[in-house]
Each structure stands twice: as C-alpha cells, then as structure tokens.
Amino acid sequence: xxxxxxxxxxxxxxxxxxxxxxxxxxxxxxxxxxxxxxxxxxxxxxxxxxxxxxxxxxxxxxxxxxxxxxxxxxxxxxxxxxxxxxxxxxxxxxxxxxxxxxxxxxxxxxxxxxxxx
Amino acid sequence: xxxxxxxxxxxxxxxxxxxxxxxxxxxxxxxxxxxxxxxxxxxxxxxxxxxxxxxxxxxxxxxxxxxxxxxxxxxxxxxxxxxxxxxxxxxxxxxxxxxxxxxxxxxxxxxxxxx
Numbered sequence: 001x002x003x004x005x006x007x008x009x010x011x012x013x014x015x016x017x018x019x020x021x022x023x024x025x026x027x028x029x030x031x032x033x034x035x036x037x038x039x040x041x042x043x044x045x046x047x048x049x050x051x052x053x054x055x056x057x058x059x060x061x062x063x064x065x066x067x068x069x070x071x072x073x074x075x076x077x078x079x080x081x082x083x084x085x086x087x088x089x090x091x092x093x094x095x096x097x098x099x100x101x102x103x104x105x106x107x108x109x110x111x112x113x114x115x116x117x
Numbered sequence: 118x119x120x121x122x123x124x125x126x127x128x129x130x131x132x133x134x135x136x137x138x139x140x141x142x143x144x145x146x147x148x149x150x151x152x153x154x155x156x157x158x159x160x161x162x163x164x165x166x167x168x169x170x171x172x173x174x175x176x177x178x179x180x181x182x183x184x185x186x187x188x189x190x191x192x193x194x195x196x197x198x199x200x201x202x203x204x205x206x207x208x209x210x211x212x213x214x215x216x217x218x219x220x221x222x223x224x225x226x227x228x229x230x231x232x
Contacts, residue, residue, distance in 0.1 A: 004159075035220050043206060043228075045160075047220035091159060105221075107152075107160040 003027065004092050004108035011113050013082045020067070021077040021111045023092030033095040034075040035105065036066065040088040048090075051075055079113075087115045119143075121224035123209050129230045130199055138194040138227045140209030148212045149192050150221060151184060155205045163207075166192065199231045 005024045013019035025034065036048040051059045051066045059066040067076040079086055092108040122141040130136050142149050151163040162176035166186045177183070181199075186192040196203055206228050210221035 037220070037223075042225065044225045045208065045210070045221075045223035047222070050220060093160075105160075105162070109159045 002108075003106040004094055006092055006108040006111050008111045009109070011111055012116055013079075013113065014116050015084060016081055018078060018080045019082055019113065021079070021090050021092075021113065023075045023077065023108060025073050025075060025092070025094050027073075027094065027096050029096040031096075034066070034068070035093040035095070036064070036075075036077045037091045037093060037107075038086075038088045039091060039110070040085075045091070049077065082115045084115050084117060087113060089113075121209055121211050121222050123207075123224035123227050125227055126225065127228045127230075129232060132201060132231055133198055135195065135197045136199055136229065138196075138207050138209075138229070140192045140194070140211075140224060142190065142192070142209070142211030143213075143222055144190075146211035146213055146222075147189065148221075149186060150210045150212075151192070151194050152208045152210065153205045154208060154226070160208065163194070196229075199229075201231045204229055204231045 003026050007022055032053045034051045038046045038048055049059050049061045049064045049066050051068045058068050063080045065078045067078055089110045089112050091110045093105040095105050121143055124139045128136055147168045149166045152160040153163055154160050164177055164184045165173040181197045184192060184194045194207060206226040208223055208226045210223040212221045
C-alpha cells in the first residue's frame with residue numbers, strides 16, 4: 001500500500017494566486033513527521049516545510065503553509081501568492097518515528113506545479 | 118562544504134560495466150542517505166548511514182548495489198554489472214544528526230544512463 005499519496009500529477013495556477021497541493025499519508029505509528037520538498041528543473045531537492053505529528057499548530061514558512069488534518073491523515077501544502085519561480089515538482093514525504101530517530105523518508109510520487117503569467 | 122556535493126553530475130556507461138558515484142556531505146552532518154529517482158517518479162530509498170552505526174541497507178534493490186562511507190564523511194555508491202533499469206538520477210542527502218525535523222539537504226544528483 002502507498003504510504004504517501006499525491007493525487008494531482010499536475011496543477012496549474014495563475015501568478016499571484018494561492019494553490020493547494022494535496023498529500024495524504026498512511027501510518028500506524030503515533031509519532032511521525034511530514035515534509036514537503038520542491039524540485040525545480042535543476043534537479044535539486046529543496047526542503048520547504050515540516051509538520052510533526054504532535055505539533056499543535058499548522059506549520060508555516062513564509063508563503064508556504066501546511067494544512068495538517070491529523071484525523072484525515074492529510075498534509076496539504078498551501079502556497080500563497082504564487083510566483084513564476086514556484087514552477088517545479090513538489091514532493092510530500094513522511095518519516096515514521098520520533099524526531100530523534102534516524103530513519104529514511106518515504107516520498108510521494110510528486111505533483112508538477114506550473115505557474116502561469 | 119557549503120552544500121552536499123555529488124560527482125559526477127552525469128555518467129553514461131555501457132551495460133555490464135561497474136560505476137562509482139560519490140557524495141560529499143555537508144561538513145559535520147552525521148547522517149547520509151542515498152535515493153534513486155527514475156524519470157518522472159518519486160524518490161526510492163537505497164541506503165542510510167548514521168555515524169558509526171551499521172548502515173540501513175534495506176532499500177538496495179539487488180546485491181549489485183553497495184555503498185560505503187569512509188571516515189564518517191564521503192560516501193561512494195557502487196553499482197556492479199550495470200543494467201539499463203539502473204538508469205536514474207541518484208540523489209545523496211545529509212542531515213545534521215539523528216533529528217530530521219528540518220529535513221535533509223540534498224545534492225544535485227548524478228544522472229546515470231546505461232546504454
């Protein structure tokens with residue numbers, strides 16, 4: 001079974017508008033972390049935002065926010081005021097286990113976001 | 118260094134040949150990871166090193182794949198007798214310690230093409 005599901009293979013958004021990229025996850029571990037990464041055409045993976053399973057508030061980092069709905073096992077990324085430079089692949093990832101436990105991540109298949117001028 | 122450095126950036130090899138991919142993590146980062154990304158796909162975990170602990174090799178797809186990390190720093194991923202299905206981008210990442218709260222720092226990857 002897929003641990004991370006991203007149902008939108010591609011998304012378009014108009015410049016300056018907000019966009020939501022969907023991510024659902026599957027785990028039975030009570031302690032886990034959720035991450036979003038951006039991969040532009042250059043290929044490098046860029047860390048965007050993190051949400052811990054015990055965090056009380058939704059994570060925010062500048063124009064990025066994470067809409068964390070624990071009961072629904074959903075961790076959608078919201079990008080506000082889209083910019084042309086936001087065009088990239090976006091990956092949702094999950095680490096099972098507590099913060100201080102080194103463990104590999106499981107990545108979703110990604111969503112390709114295209115920002116239109 | 119300032120970032121995670123991978124070399125070569127591109128590698129074309131003939132089927133059946135061995136290849137070595139190198140990763141130089143950020144100085145002081147104790148955790149190092151290798152991932153593989155096939156065209157248009159997500160990331161597939163290969164192997165994980167943490168300090169002096171035995172590596173987690175659970176993601177290596179076959180015994181043709183191996184990796185080592187010397188002196189707790191530079192890592193080499195070796196693929197023996199390459200096959201066409203090995204063609205992918207191989208990404209290396211490092212993190213400061215066992216805490217992964219702030220994610221990994223990834224290198225730019227090595228694009229491997231087996232012809």
